[in-house]
Amino acid sequence: MAKKPDNLSFEQALVELEQIVANLEQGNVPLEQALKQFERGIHLVRASQTKLSQAEQNVQMLTKDSDGDAQLVDFKSQE
Template sequence: MAKKPDNLSFEQALAELEQIVANLEQGNVPLEQALKQFERGIHLVRASQQKLTQAEQSVQMLTKDEEGNAQLVQFDSQE
């Protein structure tokens, strides 16, 4: 049985969602199964969006100064 979307990591949910999209794009899936996959995909998208929102909130909290004002932080991917 597949894990609940909330129990998957963001990367796992994204990989499963990509697989569902590929299956549906092929058009070989019976209608009933396609609807189940579509529903699973919706749940995966919602769970992933929630994880992204939580990550964004964490970043905002970490980049605030003592007065609570958000500070822009230089991101250097070369480190």
């Protein structure tokens, strides 16, 4: 049984989504199965979007200074 999309890591969901797209693009999947795979893909996309939004919020919180303004720092200067 496949894991719920919410229980997969972002990377696992992306790999599974790529597999679903490849299967559907081949065009040899029966209609009923294609619809189930499409539905699974939609759930994977939504779960992944949620994880990306949460990650973005975490980054924004971590980069705010005491005044509440986001501080952008040149990535190369942190080496």
